[in-house]
Amino acid sequence: MTDRTHDLNLIVLDMAGTTVADDGLVERAFEHAAGRLGVEPGSADHAAKLQYVRDTMGESKISVFRHLFGTEELARRANSAFEQAYAELVDGGLVAPLPGARETIEKLRADGRTVVLTTGFARVTQDAILDALGWRDLADLTLCPADAGGRGRPYPDMVLTAFLRTGAVADVRHTVVAGDTVYDVLSGNRAGAGIVAGVLTGAHDRAALTGAGATHVLAGIAELPALLAPLDAEPV
Incomplete structure (x- = not known):
């Protein structure tokens, strides 16, 4: 030393x-993105994906979506929908x-x-x-x-x-x-x-x-x- x-x-x-x-904005934006990719709200798949999002808070969002949706194309679609939804929540004063x-x-x-x-x-x-x-x-x-x-x-x-x-x-x-x-x-x-x-x-x-x-x-x-x-x- x-x-x-x-x-x-x-x-x-x-x-x-x-x-x-x-205040739950990440989860709300994720639910919007998941819906855009056909994940049924209330389904076991939706619940499992949402739990993974909670568990990986802080990780790069595109990395999270790569894990959840498997392909780069689906991950980028999900990430784009997520970013759009989050921006709308921000614009709404939330x-x-x-x-x-x-x-x-x-x-x-x-x-x-x-x-x-x-x-x-x-x-x-x-x-x-x-x-x-x-x-x-x-x-x-x-x-x-x-x-x-x-x-x-x-x-x-x-x-x-x-x-x-x-x-x-x-x-x-x-x-x-x-x-x-x-x-x-x-x-x-x-x-x-x-x-x-x-x-x-x-x-x-x-x-x-x-x-x-x-x-x-x-x-x-x-x-x-x-x-x-x-x-x-x-x-x-």
């Missing part, structure tokens, strides 16, 4: 379930920030940290959410799977892309990742982030997050600045 101190200046935050309230999310991001940036917002959605959906919330200029950078070579979580690609594009830290261990799903946690750990915080405002509970390797678990994203302040002075 060297006698260096933490310089936790790169903060990579998930959106839906972590900084943005989901998206909101989680408590303290905007203030937390503003606080982190005011403290000199670089904040990156990531998502498993396509860019068009991410932009629709950012526009609906008035968040276009809130973070330093926003990333979707396509911005990182096409692979979403649990791959480390978006975290590593944030590291490379921002140049905010010299050591990936000085990166902080926070998210509400095991996929966020796995992505952060696989990227080598020093702090990987699970957040209890979304899809997965404390046991799932700690089981995936979360270094910390927060009740909400508003707790993040207070977590980081004393860690900045600790040796790496």
Whole structure:
């Protein structure tokens, strides 16, 4: 170990379930997409597919649809229908920030940290959410799977892309990742982030997050600045 101190200046935050309230929008959009592909509502197939969507919250949506529908053509049709339905829900005013999310991001940036917002959605959906919330200029950078070579979580690609594009830290261990799903946690750990915080405002509970390797678990994203302040002075 060297006698260096933490310089936790790169903060990579998930959106839906972590900084943005989901309130079942993903499930509603999925049900629309499934219907478009002939999955009968109320059927055992529908129930099984919906449960898989719940279990894989945080994963790239196109990856989820590839698993559910088998072929690339069907996956892309499902993903297109999903994105359209989700955008309509966003346009209908059914998206909101989680408590303290905007203030937390503003606080982190005011403290000199670089904040990156990531998502498993396509860019068009991410932009629709950012526009609906008035968040276009809130973070330093926003990333979707396509911005990182096409692979979403649990791959480390978006975290590593944030590291490379921002140049905010010299050591990936000085990166902080926070998210509400095991996929966020796995992505952060696989990227080598020093702090990987699970957040209890979304899809997965404390046991799932700690089981995936979360270094910390927060009740909400508003707790993040207070977590980081004393860690900045600790040796790496």
